[in-house]
Amino acid sequence: MYKVDPKTGKQKFYSTAGFQSIASALISILIGLIVGMLIIIFVGLTREEISTKGMLEGVKLVFFGLFNTGRVDNQLTFGFNPVNFGNMLFRGIPLIMTGLSVAVAFKTGLFNIGAPGQYLMSTAATLYVAIVVPTETVPAWLVWVFAFGAGIIAGALWGAIPGLLKATLNINEVITCIMTNWIAANLVTWFFDVRDYLKNSDEAGKIGYIKTTASNGVETAKMGLDKLFPGSQVNGGIVIAIVIAILIYIMMTKTTFGYKLKACGSNRHAAKYAGINDKASIIASMAIAGGLAGAGASLYYLSGHTEFYWSTYMSLPAEGFNGIPVALLASNHPIGVIFAGIFMSLLNIDGLMIKSLTAYNEYIADIIIASIVYLSAFAMIVKQVIGRKGRKAGNTNVNDEPDPALLEAQRAAAKAAMQVEANDAEPAPAEEEGGNK
């Protein structure tokens, strides 16, 4: 895997693991975008209502949708669009957090496919606290803190359940995560179903919605970002998400705690042998992962103006599953997750642009976005190809065996791809409503 400069004895830049991760992520994204473009062209050629011009516009929007500033004289115009930029950052928040959630679990040898459930539990806890605690008596910022804390705790507890089952009874966390996801979906629907005082009854036509936190005066501070990106939904949540990502990075790489978790994830037996409490580590990993997914939901709904559609009939939030491709795209690196999360949300924006500005309908747009997500999740496989090139020349291990980490990654990528597919097949009303208010 390593190429060494014969003169200095140092590793060559292009053969470092970091470079390979970034390169493979970029290559996957490019492949995804190209495939998205091909789908646009294919659909454009087969549908009569789409003109050649419309098709070219679609292609442009796939690559530069973020910079679209609308349509003037029947021509798309491009430039800095503060609304798109701001919305991209805002919608990136939950993706960054669920991406972190999956990444942390991966790093500690666990596959957290339970992010959607953790996200939902946190949504309920956050909204409940933020709406019920009266801002007349408690300062709004304190309610915000309580609600945020409640969301994290709810997510962490929900994540700890599969962790506990894994640690004590050695039940595969994937199975329990999937089951807890659906339990969460039912639980949350029921929770809101029986609490009429949480429902939005003030506005007509808002049947099935929960009140916004802003109705109780609780909103995330804008931190000046609204000046930078006027007209968008962005707020300080993105700053908080980035800070959390950096803290997680520090925790995983610089602290004894992170070392313990990783040791346990890489080889539970050896960790146990060394006197590390393997059971506690597994539970802690899953609780942290759950807490992160929970924080994502909290930050999303505490923005004040995002609405939760409670009457979802047990669908799972897309943000939860999308954490998996985000983590894969970032090679599970917490800092990489920031960029990967924002990229995923950029795709959302592109999809919206395609939908609203061209003759492509929303389903086509979704398919295009889904295929880009799908291919982006192949970052690990691309990395393996890059790695293999280096490996052929550079392997000094004579007793070579196939690298189990790579096999694991391949399996995970396949699983994630399956999930994304399954997920995209489902309608996800909750997400739609949030952004389109």
Added chain:
Amino acid sequence: MSEYVIEMRHIRKEFPGIVANDDITLQLKKGEIHALLGENGAGKSTLMSVLFGLYQPEEGEILKDGQKVRIHNPNDATALGIGMVHQHFKLIDVFTVLDNIILGAETTKLGFLQKKEARKKVLELSEKYGLKVDIDAKIEDITVGMQQRVEILKMLYRENEILIFDEPTAVLTPQEIEELMEVMRGFAREGKSILFISHKLNEIMAVSDRVTVLHKGKCVGTVNTKDVTKQELSTMMVGRPVQLEIEKKPAEPGDVIFSVENLTVPSKLHKNDAVKNVSFDVRGGEIVCIAGIDGNGQSELVYGITGLEKASSGKITLCGQDISGASIRKRSMTGMSHIAEDRHKHGLILDFTLEQNLVLQKFREKEFQKDGFIKFGAVRKYAERLIDEYDVRSGQGPVTVVRSMSGGNQQKAIIARELDRDEPLVVAVQPTRGLDVGAIEHIHKQLVAERDRGRAVLLVSLEMDEVMSLSDRILVMYEGEIVGELDPEKTNPQELGLYMAGAKRQDKEVE
């Protein structure tokens, strides 16, 4: 027709920074057992991987029956009748023995497996060569020795004529080694040609016809086994004269540091207890060896002592403290180092770097952390010191990923970590398993040095030589019980063998 079934001429294989094989020529005659001897990292496995098609050599050629051949991948090798038993078995744990043997060479009819024929053929082969296997058992449930027989049957099933054995005895008990050698002799009589990779001189002397010795990637020479002595071979292999017998002063046992009273540990495999009511003491300044055939409760005894498994009853005392119910961490802090039996499962985290592995227990100590943050500088310095002191060799020093290191150096890293912790008791389980004579000499010297510094050493070993040369007292375990305590000065391998096989036992009163 050439005299040689396989000829590898002037093979050169390079990896960046390393020439693994430098102009090596190896000639294998039909019907001979040809040993390939060399230290860890001498290039034996690389050479065999070239022959098996796993690597392409930069220079050199391979001839089969005098015809030049190209071997691009293991399928080519199989087509040429070359089979290999790898050091780490390539078996699927959850498949049965039969399924593993036929995997990749299944007979099918209309896409359906024809297991009946396969079963018949495997049973015949197993009968013919005395390779006893439980054909319907899953791999995960059978012993390592039987797994190896499965690997051998795999080669026979494919009707290979050239059989490569990569360190086949590293994981076997003395009895199994004896059986394996008999099987190998049988193959040779039948005209099959065998390449036998090993660094165990006894076995090479016992079984091989000729030996090719490698040293640091170069061929030192090929000799007829009957013309050389063990000492000569070891000198060729290591490049310097090696002490085959460890020199040590008589032990001066001090106070009892560690004692076990009536320890019973349940078995994970069956309902009986794996360790039954075992009691013994270890004093400072002595090496007490638990001898026995693999699977007689030694592993479970160690698990019970170190806390990896819960003992069902009994009392364990270390440095005057009762640690019977203590956690692994508590035990280790009270004064126990543990060189684990399975270095890949328990000893190391293979995907971590060397320095991370060297602080596996110590990372929580003040020296290496402040307020929960790891002091990377201190870790690096410590790792560099250990690497230097214990001569752990690796590609990139402290930041080498342990997975890429050779087995011998992985073991050295574990030994460095455990001995440097300076605890009064060292529990060493098969510390030299799979290592070459140079490394074994080194480790034996270290264990004796630790003894002379007054530490108590509890050694668990399956190697008769090691037991006889290293220990000050021998406790023989048979079916979970200690059946005898012997003085290595007054006993001999034959007597020890009788105890190990359960044919002889001392009464409980004789202490």
